[in-house]
Amino acid sequence: MSKKKLIIISNDALVREDMDYLLTKPLMKELVAKGSWVETLKTVYPSITYCCHASMITGCYPEKTHLYNNEVDEYGCKDWNWERKSIRVKTLIDAAKDAGCTTANVFWPVLGNDPNIDYNIAEYWSQTPEEPLVDALRRMGSSEQVLKEIVEPNLYYIDGHQRQHPFCDEFIFACARDMIVKYQPDLLVLHPAGIDGKRHQCGIFNDEVTEQLDYTYYWIEKLVRALKEQGLYEDTNIILTSDHGQMDVKRRCNPNALLLEAGIRPEQAYVKPVGGSAQVFIGDRAVYEKVYRLFKDAAEAGIYGFERVYTKEEAQAEERLAGDFELVLESDGYTTFSNSTEGRYMLDFDFNDYRQGHGTHGYLPEKGPQPSMVMIGPDFKKGVRVPRRNTVDMAVTAAHVMGWSLPDADGEIINEVLEG
Ligand SMILES: [Zn+2]
Structure with missing residues (x-):
C-alpha cells in the first residue's frame, strides 16, 4: 500500500476568473507553481451541486450515477439526495477502500451513511429548528468517535449558523484539519460551499464574493500548514x-x-426545478403530448424564460443525462426555475431557496464562467497548464495516480499532468 495520501477540496462554484484573484496570494502562487493547473473544466448537465459531485466522485455522467438533482423526485418534497445509496456506481472512496486505504469526508454531498467512509461528516443539517446538529449527523453516518473528537470540539463555529457562511465553511475546514491531525486518512474529501452561497445571494462577481475567496484562501492555508506540521505535505496529492x-x-x-x-x-x-433547468415528471402517459406541446410552444414563444425542451432521449444522447423524468426545460440564461404556482414568471426572488437569488446554476455545462482545477503533489507535474478537461476526468486521474481501480468510469486520465 502506498504511503501517499490524497486530499480533494471541492470549492463549490469557484470559477476560472477567481484564480486571477487567488493567484495574487503567496500560497496559491506556490501551489500552482508546484502543480498542474487545468484552467477550465466542463461539468455535467444539469450543473447542480449534488449531480456534479456524484459525477466528480465516480468519474461517471449522470446517465450512470442516476443522481440528477439535489432534491428527490417527489412533487413538493424538499428532501435531498443525502445518502450514498442514491449513487448507482462505484466511487473513488469505494476504490480507496478496496485498496485497503482509510477514508474521510467532510460535507462532500451524497455520501451520508457510506459504509466505506471511516470518518464521515456527511453534508447534512438539522431537519427541524429543534434538532441538534450532532443528532442529525449521527443519523447520516457520523460515528461516535467522529462526533466526540471532531464535530463537538468545532461545533461552536456553526452553532446557530447552519447553512450560513462563512460560519459553515469554517466548521468544515476546522473538522478537516482536525481529521488530518488525528487520523491522517489516506483519502480525505471536503466540500466548502461559501463561495456558492455568496454568489446566490449577491451575484457572481462582487465584494462579498471576493471576501469569501479571502476566507477560503485563509482556510486552505491552514490545511496546508497542518499537512506540513504533520510531515505529510510532500507525500500528499492535493486537488x-x-x-x-x-x-x-x-x-x-x-x-x-x-x-x-x-x-x-x-x-x-409536475416539474422539479433544478435552477437553470427543470425536470418534468409525467405520471399519466395520456397527458404526455399535451405537456410536451405546452412547453414546446412556451419555449418557442420566447417570453417564459426557457429556450429548449429536451425529450429524455435527447437529454441522454446530447448530454449523457438520464433519470425518471420525461422532459428537461433549459433556461434562456437570464431566468431560474422555481416551485411557485403564483404566476407564470416573477421578478422577485425567495433567497431561502438555493435555486433563486441573483446568481444561479443548473443549466447546460457550457454556459457562463467555468470551474477550474489545480493538482499538486508527488504524482503531478510542476508548472503545467491544461486549457480544458471534464469534471469526470478528476476521479479517474486521481485513481490512476493512487493505484486505485475505477474500471467503469466515463472520464479519461489527464495524461499531461502526470509526473514520470
Ligand atoms: Zn455547487
Whole structure:
C-alpha cells in the first residue's frame, strides 16, 4: 500500500476568473507553481451541486450515477439526495477502500451513511429548528468517535449558523484539519460551499464574493500548514477543484403554474426545478403530448424564460443525462426555475431557496464562467497548464495516480499532468 495520501477540496462554484484573484496570494502562487493547473473544466448537465459531485466522485455522467438533482423526485418534497445509496456506481472512496486505504469526508454531498467512509461528516443539517446538529449527523453516518473528537470540539463555529457562511465553511475546514491531525486518512474529501452561497445571494462577481475567496484562501492555508506540521505535505496529492460556475439571473419562471393553468394536475405531471433547468415528471402517459406541446410552444414563444425542451432521449444522447423524468426545460440564461404556482414568471426572488437569488446554476455545462482545477503533489507535474478537461476526468486521474481501480468510469486520465 502506498504511503501517499490524497486530499480533494471541492470549492463549490469557484470559477476560472477567481484564480486571477487567488493567484495574487503567496500560497496559491506556490501551489500552482508546484502543480498542474487545468484552467477550465466542463461539468455535467444539469450543473447542480449534488449531480456534479456524484459525477466528480465516480468519474461517471449522470446517465450512470442516476443522481440528477439535489432534491428527490417527489412533487413538493424538499428532501435531498443525502445518502450514498442514491449513487448507482462505484466511487473513488469505494476504490480507496478496496485498496485497503482509510477514508474521510467532510460535507462532500451524497455520501451520508457510506459504509466505506471511516470518518464521515456527511453534508447534512438539522431537519427541524429543534434538532441538534450532532443528532442529525449521527443519523447520516457520523460515528461516535467522529462526533466526540471532531464535530463537538468545532461545533461552536456553526452553532446557530447552519447553512450560513462563512460560519459553515469554517466548521468544515476546522473538522478537516482536525481529521488530518488525528487520523491522517489516506483519502480525505471536503466540500466548502461559501463561495456558492455568496454568489446566490449577491451575484457572481462582487465584494462579498471576493471576501469569501479571502476566507477560503485563509482556510486552505491552514490545511496546508497542518499537512506540513504533520510531515505529510510532500507525500500528499492535493486537488483543488470545483463543481460548476454560476450566472447572474434576472427573473424566475414557474413551470408548475403553466401546467395548472392548462388544467394538468400534479398527479398527472409536475416539474422539479433544478435552477437553470427543470425536470418534468409525467405520471399519466395520456397527458404526455399535451405537456410536451405546452412547453414546446412556451419555449418557442420566447417570453417564459426557457429556450429548449429536451425529450429524455435527447437529454441522454446530447448530454449523457438520464433519470425518471420525461422532459428537461433549459433556461434562456437570464431566468431560474422555481416551485411557485403564483404566476407564470416573477421578478422577485425567495433567497431561502438555493435555486433563486441573483446568481444561479443548473443549466447546460457550457454556459457562463467555468470551474477550474489545480493538482499538486508527488504524482503531478510542476508548472503545467491544461486549457480544458471534464469534471469526470478528476476521479479517474486521481485513481490512476493512487493505484486505485475505477474500471467503469466515463472520464479519461489527464495524461499531461502526470509526473514520470
Ligand atoms: Zn455547487
